[in-house]
Amino acid sequence: MPVEFAEKTVPPGRGIFKRFKGNIEAIAIGVKYFFDPKRSTLIYPKEYIKLRENYRGFIVLNAKKCINCGSCARICPAAAMKLIRRPYTDPKTGKTRMKLWPVINYNRCIFCGYCVDVCPTEALHHVNYHDVVFDNMEEMDQTLESFQQAPEHPTAKEGIPVRYIIDEEKGLVKVRVEGGEQ
Amino acid sequence: MSGIVRGNVGFNDLKIPGMWSRKIGKDLYEVFIGPQHPGSGHMRIIIRIDGDIIVEAEPDMGYVHRTMEKLSEGRAWIKAIPLFERMAIHDACNVTLPYVRAVEKLLGIEAPLRAKYLRVLLCEINRIAAFLYGFGIFGVFLGHSTMYMWPFGDREVWVELAEWLTGARLTHTYPVFGGVRRDVPEGFTDSLRKAIRYMRRRLEDYRKIFVDNPVIRARLEDVGVIPRNLAIELGITGPNLRASGVRYDVRKNHPYEVYDELDFEIPVFQEGDAYARVHQRVQEILQSLRILEQVADWLDKHPREPVMHERFWKTAPPLYKKIFQETGRVKLGAVMAIMKIPQGKAYERGETARGEISYYVESDGGNKPYRIRIHSASARNALVYKYIVPGHRVMDLPAIYGSIDYFPPEADR
Amino acid sequence: MSPIISDIIKIIIWPPLWQLIVLGLLLPLGVVVFIIWFERKTAARVQRRIGPYHVSPRIAGGLQLVADLMRYMFQEIIIPKTVDVAPFIMAPLIALILSILPVVAMPFTSNASYFPIGMRYSLIVALALITLSPIFVIVAGWASNNKFSLIGGMREAYLITAYELIVMVSFLSASAATGSFDLVKIVEAQAGGKWLGLLNPLALLAALIGVLLSTSGFPFEIPESEHEVVAGAYTEYSGLVYGINMGAAYLKRMVYSILIALVFLGGWRPYTPGPGFVSGYLIPSIVVFIKATILMMIFSFLRAVYGRYRLDQALDIAWKYIFPLAVAGFGLSLALAYLGIY
Numbered sequence: 001m002p003v004e005f006a007e008k009t010v011p012p013g014r015g016i017f018k019r020f021k022g023n024i025e026a027i028a029i030g031v032k033y034f035f036d037p038k039r040s041t042l043i044y045p046k047e048y049i050k051l052r053e054n055y056r057g058f059i060v061l062n063a064k065k066c067i068n069c070g071s072c073a074r075i076c077p078a079a080a081m082k083l084i085r086r087p088y089t090d091p092k093t094g095k096t097r098m099k100l101w102p103v104i105n106y107n108r109c110i111f112c113g114y115c116v117d118v119c120p121t122e123a124l125h126h127v128n129y130h131d132v133v134f135d136n137m138e139e140m141d142q143t144l145e146s147f148q149q150a151p152e153h154p155t156a157k158e159g160i161p162v163r164y165i166i167d168e169e170k171g172l173v174k175v176r177v178e179g180g181e182q
Numbered sequence: 183m184s185g186i187v188r189g190n191v192g193f194n195d196l197k198i199p200g201m202w203s204r205k206i207g208k209d210l211y212e213v214f215i216g217p218q219h220p221g222s223g224h225m226r227i228i229i230r231i232d233g234d235i236i237v238e239a240e241p242d243m244g245y246v247h248r249t250m251e252k253l254s255e256g257r258a259w260i261k262a263i264p265l266f267e268r269m270a271i272h273d274a275c276n277v278t279l280p281y282v283r284a285v286e287k288l289l290g291i292e293a294p295l296r297a298k299y300l301r302v303l304l305c306e307i308n309r310i311a312a313f314l315y316g317f318g319i320f321g322v323f324l325g326h327s328t329m330y331m332w333p334f335g336d337r338e339v340w341v342e343l344a345e346w347l348t349g350a351r352l353t354h355t356y357p358v359f360g361g362v363r364r365d366v367p368e369g370f371t372d373s374l375r376k377a378i379r380y381m382r383r384r385l386e387d388y389r390k391i392f393v394d395n396p397v398i399r400a401r402l403e404d405v406g407v408i409p410r411n412l413a414i415e416l417g418i419t420g421p422n423l424r425a426s427g428v429r430y431d432v433r434k435n436h437p438y439e440v441y442d443e444l445d446f447e448i449p450v451f452q453e454g455d456a457y458a459r460v461h462q463r464v465q466e467i468l469q470s471l472r473i474l475e476q477v478a479d480w481l482d483k484h485p486r487e488p489v490m491h492e493r494f495w496k497t498a499p500p501l502y503k504k505i506f507q508e509t510g511r512v513k514l515g516a517v518m519a520i521m522k523i524p525q526g527k528a529y530e531r532g533e534t535a536r537g538e539i540s541y542y543v544e545s546d547g548g549n550k551p552y553r554i555r556i557h558s559a560s561a562r563n564a565l566v567y568k569y570i571v572p573g574h575r576v577m578d579l580p581a582i583y584g585s586i587d588y589f590p591p592e593a594d595r
Numbered sequence: 596m597s598p599i600i601s602d603i604i605k606i607i608i609w610p611p612l613w614q615l616i617v618l619g620l621l622l623p624l625g626v627v628v629f630i631i632w633f634e635r636k637t638a639a640r641v642q643r644r645i646g647p648y649h650v651s652p653r654i655a656g657g658l659q660l661v662a663d664l665m666r667y668m669f670q671e672i673i674i675p676k677t678v679d680v681a682p683f684i685m686a687p688l689i690a691l692i693l694s695i696l697p698v699v700a701m702p703f704t705s706n707a708s709y710f711p712i713g714m715r716y717s718l719i720v721a722l723a724l725i726t727l728s729p730i731f732v733i734v735a736g737w738a739s740n741n742k743f744s745l746i747g748g749m750r751e752a753y754l755i756t757a758y759e760l761i762v763m764v765s766f767l768s769a770s771a772a773t774g775s776f777d778l779v780k781i782v783e784a785q786a787g788g789k790w791l792g793l794l795n796p797l798a799l800l801a802a803l804i805g806v807l808l809s810t811s812g813f814p815f816e817i818p819e820s821e822h823e824v825v826a827g828a829y830t831e832y833s834g835l836v837y838g839i840n841m842g843a844a845y846l847k848r849m850v851y852s853i854l855i856a857l858v859f860l861g862g863w864r865p866y867t868p869g870p871g872f873v874s875g876y877l878i879p880s881i882v883v884f885i886k887a888t889i890l891m892m893i894f895s896f897l898r899a900v901y902g903r904y905r906l907d908q909a910l911d912i913a914w915k916y917i918f919p920l921a922v923a924g925f926g927l928s929l930a931l932a933y934l935g936i937y
Binding site (some may be wrong): 004005006007008009010011013018019022023025026028029030040051052054055056069071074075076077078110111112113114117118119120121122126164165166167168169170171172 | 257258260261262263264265328335336338339342343345346348349350353355363364367373376377379380383384387390391394395396399403429431434447448449450451452453457458461465499501505509510511512513514515516518519520
Binding site for chain 2 (some may be wrong): 641642643644742746813817820821822823824825898900903904905906907908
């Protein structure tokens with residue numbers, strides 16, 4: 001087994017010279033960052049992060065694909081997804097009968113994504129944003145109609161979409177990406 | 183007279199379990215640090231001071247107790263994973279992995295090799311992020327606001343990587359029974375290598391402004407010394423234990439996943455003081471970076487292959503396999519929600535950023551756990567305050583608290 | 596110009612009044628507002644943040660401090676039942692007054708018609724007035740009747756014993772060098788680039804560290820250390836009174852900085868004050884303020900680099916290292932006087 005323990009010791013630091021050196025180094029690095037801050041702050045409402053496509057954001061139902069199996073409600077760890085009974089008219093046969101449809105309650109949802117992953121027909125999918133505004137708690141409890149539309153994304157309307165890429169020297173670097181409505 | 187408290191009985195004579203009181207010495211000054219104190223977190227430490235010296239310290243835990251063990255008994259097996267993540271959300275993969283492994287043990291399966299590497303990948307990313315989180319809290323406890331902002335900013339790099347891999351910043355819910363939920367996306371390993379090189383560079387900056395800063399050294403050296411025997415006696419775990427000179431790391435002593443195939447070393451310091459614990463964590467980050475490099479190399483060499491155990495993947499419909507090949511997303515079978523785990527008991531442990539976490543899982547053959555017992559690292563580390571804080575000055579309390587890297591939600595569960 | 600207006604102007608620029616209200620309160624307040632903004636911006640730059648921004652994005656959040664001041668002004672002042680009300684309210688006000696009072700003993704010009712008071716013993720008077728205000732921090736801590744306040748007040752008391760002597764000895768080394776307690780003479784002796792701070796860096800360093808100790812600047816931000824004693828002596832304060840407490844600490848540092856600028860950094864030199872209000876009073880005082888502001892900026896920068904020392908370590912450093920340094924500075928000043936440089 002290559003994993004080994006390695007005895008280490010704390011480097012010595014007592015003595016007037018070491019202390020002096022430590023002070024100078026600390027101030028020097030402070031001055032260095034003062035002149036070259038390498039910031040990565042997101043100025044939030046003016047800019048927003050365009051998250052990747054695989055981000056686990058809000059969940060949208062595609063009712064056309066839904067086979068009413070109820071797996072999503074069964075696996076939901078927070079009991080956010082529940083099934084409601086609604087009439088459904090089969091386009092081929094024209095028959096109407098009651099079926100169970102999933103709706104989500106965002107008061108409870110923890111965005112674990114189990115429901116999306118367990119859906120056998122990909123009827124559920126995530127949108128790649130999470131900054132959505134609800135006026136009240138009742139509105140967070142989705143209806144079957146609102147669950148089928150992607151929620152409104154307010155920051156995309158006025159903000160500039162950016163994405164962070166990882167850089168060797170600066171850590172996170174903010175770059176502008178396509179998208180947004182402005 | 184049992185059960186009746188007479189009028190002249192002192193408050194000290196009351197013996198209510200968990201609500202004991204104690205006489206205060208004449209010259210002692212009792213100060214309640216927490217739970218609504220800027221330097222306490224979700225915890226209270228009652229200290230009694232004589233002048234500037236702390237004579238007694240009592241950690242009073244339990245402010246964020248959420249009955250996780252009991253909650254898990256009422257829900258399906260897979261639903262306990264997102265629950266247990268909430269013990270330490272920035273260390274989510276490390277905290278839930280032993281539970282997943284314990285259930286896998288009961289099922290008699292083992293994750294595919296690629297899934298194991300992916301688990302290690304996220305574990306180490308989480309570990310680094312958790313160490314940086316600890317550094318940030320530690321820095322601000324010592325009044326060093328730059329050391330608060332820098333690690334939190336650099337932690338964002340690792341959180342960003344974790345988000346790219348799993349789709350969520352913190353509560354990844356990444357390992358599930360039989361495998362993991364996503365494969366690495368395109369271009370991930372390149373960014374990972376950049377992040378590794380960046381982190382090495384930044385650790386040098388941390389050294390200059392914090393670790394080797396004479397003010398910080400003066401605050402930390404010979405403060406909060408945990409002697410080796412006390413550390414063993416109290417069952418301290420993780421970096422705190424290794425900083426006291428005990429050679430114990432779950433990744434080495436009880437290797438899990440692919441830790442025994444990777445080339446890294448486990449640093450051990452002999453000093454046992456707060457300063458050694460800082461160095462311990464810096465070294466641990468360096469070793470985690472080393473592991474990540476090897477994992478990145480391995481992932482580059484090996485093409486995409488199923489990251490779910492055959493038992494679940496064999497029966498997967500073609501749509502599932504197509505989605506996995508295209509996006510790397512693993513669809514879960516509907517059986518996951520109603521799965522019955524064979525009767526039995528399993529015990530698994532893992533090394534989180536704060537120390538050893540262990541799960542005892544018992545199944546009665548149903549679709550819900552019969553009993554899950556969690557032994558988390560912070561609960562064991564928190565005991566140490568009672569023993570090492572007395573004798574120090576009041577201003578040493580944040581230094582010791584920060585150096586232990588205590589995380590109340592993990593301890594209280 | 597009618598005689599009434601000229602009389603009013605005369606009253607306004609009557610040196611004691613002008614010095615206390617404008618140079619002692621308004622101008623330092625302006626500088627303090629700038630310095631707090633600068634401190635936040637500096638810390639933000641070093642910490643790779645932006646700092647104050649959203650209040651006024653065009654001028655880099657410059658109005659943030661005004662917004663904060665407004666918040667303090669309109670916040671409810673909560674006086675807990677358990678406090679001793681009179682000292683609780685009076686202590687910060689007296690501390691504020693005492694921290695700006697030393698300005699009346701500081702000359703901002705060599706033109707004798709613009710001295711607020713007689714300048715013969717001005718250094719002694721200024722130092723004596725500066726050392727009064729910490730007592731009221733302790734009073735505030737005691738009157739608050741809160742454990743954290745009391746501990747904070749006691750820490751201040753500990754630190755007074757440490758820094759007072761350092762500050763005294765290091766400033767008086769100027770008297771040792773120039774043979775005078777007169778700040779005007781001390782400044783004039785430094786004419787021609789012979790700044791005492793350059794010739795006697797030991798005393799300057801001791802004075803700077805003494806000021807950091809006395810105004811709880813990093814790395815000696817001990818009495819208000821948030822993670823043990825919440826806000827030290829000011830824990831129970833809220834609203835404008837809390838703002839006064841914080842402002843008083845910065846004003847005190849500003850007054851110290853002015854004194855250092857006068858004693859060690861050549862005061863209004865290289866400018867030579869002439870006759871008249873503008874050239875004899877206004878311009879030299881601005882020169883002094885610029886020097887003091889630069890000092891304040893250096894003090895502010897240290898926040899981004901250092902944590903805080905432990906109380907006993909601060910005392911240890913003060914007595915074991917900085918006090919001997921101050922005494923050595925005093926000796927160096929004597930040597931300078933002996934060599935006849937001043």
